[in-house]
Amino acid sequence: MIARRFLEFAVGLFMILGVVALVVLAFKASSFSQYSQRNSYQVTAVFDHIGDLKIRAPVTIAGVRVGEVKKIMIDPVTFRAKVVMFLDKKQQNLPSDSSASILTAGLIGANYIEIAPGFADNLLKNDGLIEETHPAVILERLIGQLVYNLKGDKEKDENKKTK
Amino acid sequence: MFKLIQLIENFGQKGLAFCERVGIAGIFLTRTALRRPRFLRFLPLLIEQLYFIGVLSLVIVVVSSLFIGMVLGLQGYNILQKFGTVAQLGQLVALSVVRELGPVITGLLFAGRAGSALTAEIGLMQATEQIASMEMMAVDPLWKIIAPRFWAGVISMPVLTAVFDAIAIFGGYLVGVEWLGIDAGQFWSNMQAAVDFRVDVINGLIKSVVFGCIVTWIAVYQGYYTVPTASGISRATTRTVVYSSLAILGLDFILTAFMVGGW
Numbered sequence: 001m002i003a004r005r006f007l008e009f010a011v012g013l014f015m016i017l018g019v020v021a022l023v024v025l026a027f028k029a030s031s032f033s034q035y036s037q038r039n040s041y042q043v044t045a046v047f048d049h050i051g052d053l054k055i056r057a058p059v060t061i062a063g064v065r066v067g068e069v070k071k072i073m074i075d076p077v078t079f080r081a082k083v084v085m086f087l088d089k090k091q092q093n094l095p096s097d098s099s100a101s102i103l104t105a106g107l108i109g110a111n112y113i114e115i116a117p118g119f120a121d122n123l124l125k126n127d128g129l130i131e132e133t134h135p136a137v138i139l140e141r142l143i144g145q146l147v148y149n150l151k152g153d154k155e156k157d158e159n160k161k162t163k
Numbered sequence: 164m165f166k167l168i169q170l171i172e173n174f175g176q177k178g179l180a181f182c183e184r185v186g187i188a189g190i191f192l193t194r195t196a197l198r199r200p201r202f203l204r205f206l207p208l209l210i211e212q213l214y215f216i217g218v219l220s221l222v223i224v225v226v227s228s229l230f231i232g233m234v235l236g237l238q239g240y241n242i243l244q245k246f247g248t249v250a251q252l253g254q255l256v257a258l259s260v261v262r263e264l265g266p267v268i269t270g271l272l273f274a275g276r277a278g279s280a281l282t283a284e285i286g287l288m289q290a291t292e293q294i295a296s297m298e299m300m301a302v303d304p305l306w307k308i309i310a311p312r313f314w315a316g317v318i319s320m321p322v323l324t325a326v327f328d329a330i331a332i333f334g335g336y337l338v339g340v341e342w343l344g345i346d347a348g349q350f351w352s353n354m355q356a357a358v359d360f361r362v363d364v365i366n367g368l369i370k371s372v373v374f375g376c377i378v379t380w381i382a383v384y385q386g387y388y389t390v391p392t393a394s395g396i397s398r399a400t401t402r403t404v405v406y407s408s409l410a411i412l413g414l415d416f417i418l419t420a421f422m423v424g425g426w
Contacts, residue, residue: 002214004207007210010218011214011218012355013218014213014217014322017322018326020329021322021328025229025328025329025330025360025364026364028351029261029329029332029354030257030358030359030364031359032361056359136297
């Protein structure tokens with residue numbers, strides 16, 4: 001029979017080890033979702049196309065993270081993409097004519113939203129709407145356009161030659 | 164013709180027997196789990212079982228998690244290298260361990276290490292009529308034998324899983340950063356950016372609690388209702404490991420399907 005004291009000591013150590021592992025996981029390996037209803041305000045933006053934007057994608061101003069995408073849905077009337085994002089309450093003095101664009105991190109990275117502050121005197125409120133938006137750039141479409149334009153140029157050149 | 168009828172009869176009988184067993188197991192679980200807590204008298208029994216079920220499982224969990232983390236690091240590095248995204252190794256290791264490998268492999272190890280021991284122990288008590296004699300002395304075996312083991316299993320599993328997660332990530336760090344030379348800052352910061360504590364870590368621990376319940380439930384049930392012979396105990400032990408492994412893998416799919424919305 002194992003001594004009672006040793007047993008209790010070992011079990012206590014075991015539980016402490018579990019808590020320590022959890023704390024390590026919390027602070028070293030993961031991050032808490034920083035943006036919640038409490039410390040942030042909601043802003044909506046309507047895009048023509050969101051590309052590969054995902055929920056929890058970062059929202060940045062000048063490259064600095066200030067919020068994250070909370071919800072993505074389709075507007076049932078206009079069929080445009082409606083993106084709801086949480087912005088840090090510290091950035092509450094954004095002008096109401098700020099614009100939002102969807103950019104890509106690197107060449108094949110994930111999409112994120114960049115907000116460019118505007119110049120208006122009145123500020124963006126909670127549940128506000130960002131009116132000026134720039135849709136995501138879709139590489140395939142870009143290539144398609146390029147090919148189309150090149151073809152057009154060629155035809156023009158040929159027309160000139162025949163003239 | 165007669166044989167055919169007998170075949171169908173056998174089939175129906177098996178179905179009925181199966182339903183009965185599930186019913187017995189369910190009643191057994193509720194009678195074990197839902198009893199009036201007499202906490203101060205229960206605690207010493209619980210601590211003893213926590214030692215045998217939790218603390219003694221620690222070694223196998225620590226060793227296997229270290230190696231699994233290291234293998235993940237090595238495999239991930241070789242794949243990510245092809246795309247030139249080696250810096251994402253931290254994310255790959257952490258997400259796969261925290262979401263899936265941690266709870267599932269800890270559960271499987273737990274079923275093999277602790278579940279089988281529980282079944283054999285309780286089964287032998289049943290075979291040597293210790294449990295019957297306890298009942299003779301008006302000591303409730305469910306309270307004295309089964310409940311402490313059940314709760315110890317439920318408590319141990321998340322603790323073991325948390326340890327598994329942390330050490331496997333450390334193993335990935337050892338291989339990725341110390342051996343293959345990924346930048347440590349990139350490794351950790353990419354991991355932190357990708358892993359969310361509530362969505363990923365806590366959901367993994369919820370899985371592990373469910374697995375702990377299922378494994379110890381199967382183990383104590385198989386032990387308690389074993390055929391009290393040597394071969395009966397050995398069959399019950401085998402069944403514990405097989406059923407718990409299947410239950411873990413099946414439930415893991417269902418739980419993941421529920422949790423996948425949060426990603």
